[in-house]
Amino acid sequence: MHVDETATYYTATKKYELSFPSLEDDVQAEVVIIGGGFSGIHTALELAEQGVTDVVVLEARYLGYGGTGRNGGQVMAGIGHDLDAIRSDVGDDGVKAILALSDLGPQIMRERIAKYNIDADFRSGYGYMAYNARQAKTLRGWENDFKSLGSPYEIQYVEGSDVRKIIGSDVYQAGLLHMGGGHVHSLNLLLGEAKAVSEIYGARIFENSPALEITYGERIRVRTAKGTVTAKKLVWACDGFNNGIEPELHRSTINVYAYNSMTEPLSAEVIRQISPIHGAYSDIRPVINYYRVTNENRLLFGSSTALVEHIPSNLKEWNRKLMLEVFPYLKDVQIDLAWGGPMASTRNLFPQIGTLRDRPNVFFVQGYSGFGVTPSQIICKILSEGILGGSERYRLVSSIPRASIQGKDKYRAVLVTLGKVMHQTSGYWHGRR
Numbered sequence: 472m473h474v475d476e477t478a479t480y481y482t483a484t485k486k487y488e489l490s491f492p493s494l495e496d497d498v499q500a501e502v503v504i505i506g507g508g509f510s511g512i513h514t515a516l517e518l519a520e521q522g523v524t525d526v527v528v529l530e531a532r533y534l535g536y537g538g539t540g541r542n543g544g545q546v547m548a549g550i551g552h553d554l555d556a557i558r559s560d561v562g563d564d565g566v567k568a569i570l571a572l573s574d575l576g577p578q579i580m581r582e583r584i585a586k587y588n589i590d591a592d593f594r595s596g597y598g599y600m601a602y603n604a605r606q607a608k609t610l611r612g613w614e615n616d617f618k619s620l621g622s623p624y625e626i627q628y629v630e631g632s633d634v635r636k637i638i639g640s641d642v643y644q645a646g647l648l649h650m651g652g653g654h655v656h657s658l659n660l661l662l663g664e665a666k667a668v669s670e671i672y673g674a675r676i677f678e679n680s681p682a683l684e685i686t687y688g689e690r691i692r693v694r695t696a697k698g699t700v701t702a703k704k705l706v707w708a709c710d711g712f713n714n715g716i717e718p719e720l721h722r723s724t725i726n727v728y729a730y731n732s733m734t735e736p737l738s739a740e741v742i743r744q745i746s747p748i749h750g751a752y753s754d755i756r757p758v759i760n761y762y763r764v765t766n767e768n769r770l771l772f773g774s775s776t777a778l779v780e781h782i783p784s785n786l787k788e789w790n791r792k793l794m795l796e797v798f799p800y801l802k803d804v805q806i807d808l809a810w811g812g813p814m815a816s817t818r819n820l821f822p823q824i825g826t827l828r829d830r831p832n833v834f835f836v837q838g839y840s841g842f843g844v845t846p847s848q849i850i851c852k853i854l855s856e857g858i859l860g861g862s863e864r865y866r867l868v869s870s871i872p873r874a875s876i877q878g879k880d881k882y883r884a885v886l887v888t889l890g891k892v893m894h895q896t897s898g899y900w901h902g903r904r
Contacts, residue, residue, distance in 0.1 A: 479810045480733040480771055481540045481658035486590050489662050491669075494529065494677040494698035501525035502858065503693055503700045505682045506708030508539040509657070509843060510836045512664045513851035514706055514858075516583075519672035521859055526674040527700050529693065531681035534665055535658045537712050541812040542844055543731060543761045543773045545751050546580065546653045547597060548573040548617060550846045551821035553901065560819075560871045568867060574622050576845035577651050579852065580660070587671075589663030592766045595624075596750030597652030600634075600643045606755055607645035609902035614647055624651035638752060639744040640797050654751035654763040657844055682716065687830055704858060707835040710843070711815040715880075717835075719827055723873040724838045726813035727887050728782060731773035732790035733765075735805040742768045745798060757898035758891060760793055770794070770801070775841070778895065780887035786811060816840040816890075818874040822847075824854045825869035834858055 501523055504511045507530025515526045530536070550573075551557070554566045561569070584593055601607040607630060614628045629636060630645035637648050668674045677695075685705070686692040693700045707717055715721045742749070742764050751763035762772040772794045776783075783789035786809035795802055817823055817838035827833040836854050839846060856862035857869060879886060898904040 478808060479541055479731070480765070480769070480808060481535070481656065483808065484656065484767065485662065486659050487662035487666060489534065489666060491530075491534070491676040491678045494680040494695045494700070497699045497701070498527060498675070500527040500675070500700055500702040502527070502704045502706060503691065503702040504528045504706040504708055505693065506530065506710070506712070507534040507665075507676065507678065508537045508708065508710065509661060509847040510708035510710060510851055511706070512661055512668065513847055514708060514836065514855055515674050516664050516668045516672075517852055517855035518858065519668050519674055521855065523859070524672045524674060526668075527702065528674065528676045529680045529682055529695065529700065530676070530678045531712070533678050534676070535661050538710060538812065538814050538839070538843055539661050540658045541731065541810060542657055543751075543771060544654045544657050544763060544844060545597070545753060545761050546577050546593075546655055546845050547753070547842065548577070548649060548652055548845075550842075550849055551819075552840060552842065553820065555901070556819040557821050557871055561867060565867055568864065570616065571620060572849050572864070573617065574620055574651055575852075576848040577653070579848040580655065580845065583664065584660070587663060587667040589660060589667075591660040591663055592656040593653060594655075594749060594751075594766070595650050595653040596748040597649045597654075598637045598748070598750060598752040599647040599649065600638065600752055600754045601645040602642065602754060602756070603644055605902045605904065609755060610645055610647040617649060622651050624649065626650070637748055637750070638746060642797055643754075648748070652751070652845075655844065656766075685717070687833060689832070691832065704832045704834065706854070706858070707833070707837070710837045710839065711813040713815070713837070717827075720835050720837060722875040722879075723823065724815040724817055725876045725879045725883060725886060727775060727780065727816045727841065728811055728813055729773060729775040729841060730783065730786050730790060730809065730811035731771060732787060732794070732806050732809040734770045734772075734801070735807050737768050737770065737804065739768065744800070745770060755903050757894040757903055760797065762794070762797070769807075770798075776891075778888065778891050780884045780891065782811065814839065814841045814843070818876060819871070821871060822850050823871070823873050824850060824857065824865075825873075
């Protein structure tokens with residue numbers, strides 16, 4: 472089945488009618504960035520704010536075509552799925568340093584929205600939900616971890632009948648309310664940032680300009696169909712849409728598909744029943760359900776297949792079934808839109824940044840593994856520090872090894888299925904099942 476590439480909640484409700492030309496000339500730049508999603512635009516804006524404004528961004532289709540325009544809009548704490556997966560690589564002190572960055576993503580997002588007056592429908596309030604006692608115990612640990620960071624926002628663990636104070640569902644045993652998180656219209660956030668980086672700082676953005684050939688060297692040359700960019704540094708920011716053009720990066724991620732749906736507009740009463748905090752939620756299982764209410768009083772609900780990797784034959788009905796498991800009283804609600812798309816995942820489910828082997832002027836960022844909306848803010852700030860000369864946290868994150876995934880092109884669905892089975896099994900022993 473074809474997964475629709477354009478009809479999403481975000482494209483239907485975007486507030487910025489931005490368009491950029493295709494590259495039809497030979498241009499020079501300090502930095503060229505390939506990819507016009509969160510990674511590319513975040514990095515361009517970070518660099519511009521630090522004085523590097525001679526930046527060119529090349530987008531193969533249009534800004535937000537990839538994961539940025541297809542996600543759930545969840546504003547969550549942290550970076551990766553499970554920091555224990557990288558403990559052997561960075562040690563206990565490294566894990567503590569990465570944990571300390573947990574609140575940085577929402578903070579950057581709030582500050583950027585305010586600084587550039589971006590209309591992105593940001594709402595505070597996030598609920599991490601537990602189905603059973605093992606997961607409730609995990610949330611208790613998260614509560615201690617989050618509070619130890621000195622967050623200025625309310626963080627509250629609830630259980631039993633008090634769960635109803637944050638969500639209108641009877642399927643959960645406990646929840647962790649984190650008012651530092653929330654939800655955002657991710658495409659409007661991206662377009663607002665693109666408007667700022669191009670109009671205020673003068674960065675050049677080109678859409679419908681896929682990179683066809685890259686010549687590495689002291690000066691890097693990127694060829695498109697009708698033009699070229701020659702730059703001192705290059706940033707690969709394609710995530711799930713590398714498509715093999717850079718083999719070294721292509722080998723270390725594998726695409727996993729996620730699917731989202733959007734209901735018809737709901738009454739204010741039903742919205743209050745679903746979400747007393749008008750917030751966003753996810754459970755903490757290895758493959759999560761995630762959902763939120765929108766400013767238009769709709770419910771946006773998403774997930775991925777729990778075990779066997781496949782594209783459901785009817786996305787609306789597949790999403791409806793999951794939604795009704797949580798909110799059975801929505802049985803008569805119509806699903807207006809459903810969509811899906813690939814997200815680049817890594818073996819350790821932690822994002823990757825660094826430089827290509829023996830190419831110190833070629834940087835990359837990829838592999839958010841389904842958690843990219845907020846962590847991309849942190850990761851791209853750290854990446855920009857590396858581009859500008861380095862920092863301790865850039866050295867820490869870029870030191871995490873990238874494991875190749877053999878056979879991914881031929882056996883993608885099989886390998887993803889095996890990965891999900893392993894992830895689900897590990898989740899049981901780590902209090903996530």
